[in-house]
Amino acid sequence: MMNALNSHNGRNFASWLKQQRKLKGVTSVELAKLLDVPQSLVSKVENCNRRLDVVEYYYYCCALGINPCDGIIYLNNQNRVNNLRFGYIKFEK
DSSP: OOOGGGSHHHHHHHHHHHHHHHHTTOOHHHHHHHHTSOHHHHHHHHTTSSOOOHHHHHHHHHHHTOOHHHHHHHHHHHHHHHHHHHSSOOOOO
16 A cells, blocks of 8 residues: 555645644644643654644644544545546555
8 A cells, every 4th residue: 555644645635634633723832732732743744754643633623623523534635536537446455
């Protein structure tokens, strides 16, 4: 399977998370406190050095007051754009 962290969609999704945080007026330090995690975790997520599992993603969104479905919709829309641009998504075994 592709490395999601370094994929085009992975980088765009991390950027989307950072954008959502900034739109809410929350610093990475404040978000880390809300999540009860080190600030470095927020930074790693936003810089594609760490990915979130589904539950972590849910808490991340809840802490920002955003609907987790919005991120999934964003990813789906990115895939549609990439499918049009590149033809299809190839998954490697």
